[in-house]
Amino acid sequence: MTEHIGFVGAGNMASAIVNGLLGRNVCPAAQIAVYDHHHAHYGRFEDQGVHGVETVQQLVEFADIIFLSVKPQNYDEVLQNIKPFADGKIIVSIAAGISSAFIKKRLGESAKIVLAMPNTPLLLGEGATALCQCAPLTDAEYAIVKAIFAAGGVVQDLPEEQMTAVISVSGSSPAYVYLFAKAVIEEAVEQGIEAAVAKALICQTLIGSAKMLTDSGKEPEELIQMVSSKGGTTIAALNALYAHGFEQAIQDGMRHCTKRAEELGK
Structure with a gap:
């Protein structure tokens, strides 16, 4: 994989996805970066060769694919912060209940979005992830995101109208x-x-x-x-x-x- 991958939020789910990427040799650590308000969270990533950046602007400018691994309550703030730099980037949302319309209202109708609902066994490479491809994301771009989650377990495609209900399933x-x-x-x-x-x-x-x-x-x-x-x-x-x-x-x-x-x- 040649794409650069960034994570806004350096919590357990970001760590799980990074573990899958590195453990399955999907991409090298040099192509992954994380940003978090609490830089103290960077240690476990930096130990793997993944670098933590100082600002969200640096993260978004570095990455082709941006994972929003923050709580739903923080989405408004995060989307406002990344909007000036996010044109053409693939946005992967892993927050419960956040719709593509919610994101496009803040980033614009041209935003390329994947909705994802992974679970914590991803930490051990045994995750179950539901994914939704949102227009205008292309099939080729979606396949890249799908490969990232497949490195940590099973992936199933779902239409957006089922992405809220699937939270209770997996x-x-x-x-x-x-x-x-x-x-x-x-x-x-x-x-x-x-x-x-x-x-x-x-x-x-x-x-x-x-x-x-x-x-x-x-x-x-x-x-x-x-x-x-x-x-x-x-x-x-x-x-x-x-x-x-x-x-x-x-x-x-x-x-x-x-x-x-x-x-x-x-």
Whole structure:
């Protein structure tokens, strides 16, 4: 890759994307720069050969592709700051609820935009990222951005009208999984199993179960049936979960996630 890549915001997601780029040799560190109000965040990037710049102007002038890895609440300020220097640049937004119309209102209708919703497993090269190509971005330009995220995991294309809802599917959902694991570990301890043992077992179970979903060719309901036998232990557990509204609780959480994303985008 010959393009120069810049990050406004030097947080965990910027670090995850940089790790993917460098770990998969997608581009050299010399072609990556970061800008953040807090220059103290630069250390982990500079240790990898990525340089931190003094001003957002320097960042935008350096980069062909600019990742806006800041909170939605800071977008107005950031977009105002980069506007004088952003003509012709590819803008990649990874903030919840921010639309292409929101960005174009501030940068102009000719702005080249990709909307992205990655998740934190990107830090380990196991991310899941939803991407949306926004006109007038070309297919070739979009392919470059897609390759950047593919270096850190799985990428799926989505239309813009689904980019808010997908936050509840993959952007926020790692937290649901961690909450489930936490509950399992805590109950295992109550039943006399050491926490470290329980954590090792549930983590591998989650990994294996995900592989069954991706590789077995079976739908979730079929896989549930494979684990369950009439009158057995799994049915007893499932019946308790159904009685507590397990599925409904997850779905309600997803709806609240989407609603909050919509609020942040206004």
